[in-house]
Amino acid sequence: MAISHDPWVWAAALLTLAIYSFLYKDNPFYKFAEHLYIGVSVGYFLYFIIWQQIVVPLIYDPLKVLFISPFHTKELLIIPPLILSIMMLGRISPRHAWMSRWPMAYVMGMGAGLAIPAYFQTNIFKQIEGTIISIPPATIEIVSTYYLNKLLVLIIVTCVLLFFYFSREHKGALGRITILGRWFLMLGFGAAFGYTVMARVSLLIGRLDFLLHTWLGIH
Amino acid sequence: MWQKVSSLDRRWIYLGVAICAALPLILEFILPIPATPPVKRLFDTIDNMPPGYFILLSMDFEPSTMPELLPMAYAIAQHALSRGIKVGFMTLAPAGPGMIEIVLEDIRKAYPDRKYGEDYVNLGYKPGLSAVILGIGEDIHRVFPRDAYGTSLEDIPMMREIHNYKQIELVISLSGAGYPDAWILYANARYGQAVATGATAVMAPLYYAYLATGQFVGMLGGLKGAAEYAELVRKVGYMRIPEVQHRVGVQMSSQSFVHIYIVLLIIVGNIAFFFIRRQRGR
Amino acid sequence: MRRRGPLTLAFIAGVAMIIQFFSPHPILRTVYTEALNWYRIISAFTFMLGLISLMRSHITKVTHKRAGWGYSIVTIVSFIVMTILGFTYGTGAGTPFDKMYEYVYAPLGATVFSLLAFYLASASFRAFRARNIDATILLVVAIIIMLGRVPVGSFIRWGRFSLPGLAEWIMAYPNMAAQRGLLIGIALGAICMSLKIILGIERSYLGRGG
Known part of the structure; x- marks a missing residue:
């Protein structure tokens, strides 16, 4: 057992414990750690993201080039988006909020236009293709199991999609299919729940490992 | 009672x-950790890749999910670098650059025979998500004019031949949020780029749908996926950390x-x- | 006019992006690359908005001495310290900024999220009940996955059947199919929303007022 002598490790360990103290009850140590987290993350964002990734490469550098040779085309092209970007900041004051509508409209329109064909291709065509077309892999053990699984997938996808079909009342045959659809969804949610537990427990183990191994040096 | x-x-x-x-x-x-098919698929993809090829390891996660995802980055980076595959580290997550640094610090020590700029490069972070992914498809030098340390990409030997997805063999997005979806939506659908993911266990169940269609060539799900991959890498003798x-x-x-x-x-x-x-x- | 202009811009940008998807014409490619660059720059500025509004709320809390204003001072001071460290020492490996990230920011973020493990355990005990068929399916599948996905699960086997095998089969087929149904539904929703934005039917992002 060799406890860490690194003051940074101690800081991290004490802050970790401060957060966990919330499990017993809310207390000033937790509140302090929580607010410290917000402050440090905002500082990180301001310097690292805003200054280093936005201000320097997108504003300072091109303007410096333009100052030396004002008709540099590549740099001149940066001016319209810069104006739009500055207009975006209008959102901070209610009086100038209207200015932010132009950049917002550009961003929303671009996002929407890029998303439509992409979603069709990845989430609709590809997924339907994967459901109805099957190319058995070359090395297949029992051919029948492969097709049974494929058939099962087709049935489940159909039932789940019909569950979300609300243009007709869920009665009769459709009603029975949608109940199946709901059960299949529950199955998916059960799997998702199991995985979520796994994820959160992993995070906890990661922190405990830090406390026991890195900080306290328990081997 | x-x-x-x-x-x-x-x-x-x-x-x-x-x-x-x-x-x-x-x-x-x-306890023994046998590999599951999605993990094996990603492992085989990298294991069968000829040395000299370029892969993009996009560490699209923040400290909040590092216990699950950081071990994946270590395992994949060691597998690729040991096999002589060139690795481009990047991130689409604002707090991701620090994650890359943590991995690179150990990689530098464990791989003195692999040179920065020739075998691996840190492209750092760029804001803009979908625009960044689409931009790489047009010209990676335009999206990342400099690496994370300010060196022009033109001066980095391994980046001279890399211009867009045509020269990128595989993109692996490690993430606990929707970043791998964005890689599929924009890099795979638009440019036919091969994409794989290392996802937190929260995201993994949904990604099985992309895995079944081959939109993901492989997947590591949560700490379990990381452990399986690390075990595979250890077995072939590539584990240097x-x-x-x-x-x-x-x-x-x-x-x-x-x-x-x-x-x-x-x-x-x-x-x-x-x-x-x-x-x-x- | 204050609305019509931006709505037209959204329409043009959206339609242009759809058209370029189907056309490899060199002029369209140049426009597309440039439009993407603009998109990247403007999106980056949205970060600033978030930061400004967050810091403004903490500063107001302190100046008005609202409940918990002392903690807001912690936020403001740590923000200033972090920023000064960045400007003074840079962000390279081993700098104070880097150390703050690795030993303050990273552990705090990871720990806050790991609290959920405790809450999930407590919720499993209190709320996860087999009240009806739906809940029972959810519960049984969750248990199979939880045990089948950890090394201990591989000790549970009968002949050719093993718990990890069953868990992998559930994930790869029934779960995948259910998630696929959801995925298709989500995509249809996203496409409808995008169309509404392009056609100017959805305009809440413009905010209120003239």
Whole structure:
């Protein structure tokens, strides 16, 4: 057992414990750690993201080039988006909020236009293709199991999609299919729940490992 | 009696979680971790890739999910670099650059024979998500004019031949949010780029749908996926930072204990529920 | 006019992006690359908005001495310290900024999220009940996955059947199919929303007022 002598490790360990103290009850140590987290993350964002990734490469550098040779085309092209970007900041004051509508409209329109064909291709065509077309892999053990699984997938996808079909009342045959659809969804949610537990427990183990191994040096 | 059980103070339950998680970490035992097909697929893809090819390891995650995703980055980076595959590290997550630095610090020490700029490069972070992914498809030098340390990409030997997805063999997005979806939506659909993911266990169930269609060439799901991949890398003798792989193995034992504990909680909770309901029924 | 202009811009940008998807014409490619660059720059500025509004709320809390204003001072001071460290020492490996990230920011973020493990355990005990068929399916599948996905699960086997095998089969087929149904549904929703934005039917992002 060799406890860490690194003051940074101690800081991290004490802050970790401060957060966990919330499990017993809310207390000033937790509140302090929580607010410290917000402050440090905002500082990180301001310097690292805003200054280093936005201000320097997108504003300072091109303007410096333009100052030396004002008709540099590549740099001149940066001016319209810069104006739009500055207009975006209008959102901070209610009086100038209207200015932010132009950049917002550009961003929303671009996002929407890029998303439509992409979603069709990845989430609709590809997924339907994967459901109805099957190319058995070359090395297949029992051919029948492969097709049974494929058939099962087709049935489940159909039932789940019909569950979300609300243009007709869920009665009769459709009603029975949608109940199946709901059960299949529950199955998916059960799997998702199991995985979520796994994820959160992993995070906890990661922190405990830090406390026991890195900080306290328990081997 | 069951009434008492079902109204147990939550803090006792919390204590149980902590004990179950801590015990295996102290005792340090490792249970066998066989690889599942999605992990094997990604491993085989990288294992069959000729040396000299370029892969993009996009570490699209922040500290909040690092216990699950950082070990994946270590395992994949070691696998690729040991095989002589060139690795471009980048991130689409604002707090991701620090994650890359943590991995690179150890990589530098473990791989003195691999040179920065020739075998691996840190492109850092660029804001803009979909625009960045689409931009790489047009010209990566335009999206990342400089690497994370300010060197022009033109001056980095390994980047001279890399212009867009045509020269990128594989993109692996490690993430706990929707970043891998964005890689599929924009890099795979638009440019036919091969994409794989290392996802937190929260995201993994959904990604099975992309895996089945081949939109993801492979997937590591959560700490379990990381442990499986690390074990595969160890078996072929490419593990140069064994400490990380050992810790992941120990952590998976801890995971076993906590899962059993939670399953027991569910069972006891349900027994109490049925007995109380029966008593009320009378 | 204050609305019509931006709505027209959204329409043009959206339609242009759809058209370029289907056309490899060199002029369209140049426009597309440039439009993407603009998109990247403007999106980056949205970060600033978030930061400004967050810091403004903490500063107001301190100046008005609202409940918990002392903690807001912690936020403001740590923000200033972090920023000064960045400007003074840079962000390279081993700098104070880097150390703050690795030993303060990273552990705090990871720990806050790991609290959920405790809450999930408590919720499993209190709320996860087999009240009806739906809940029972959810519960049984969750238990199979939880045990089948950890090393201990591989000890549960009968002949050719093993718990990890069953868990992998559930994930790869029934779960995958259910998630696929959801995925298709989500995509249809996203496409409808995008169309509404392009056609100017959805305009809440413009905010209120003239």
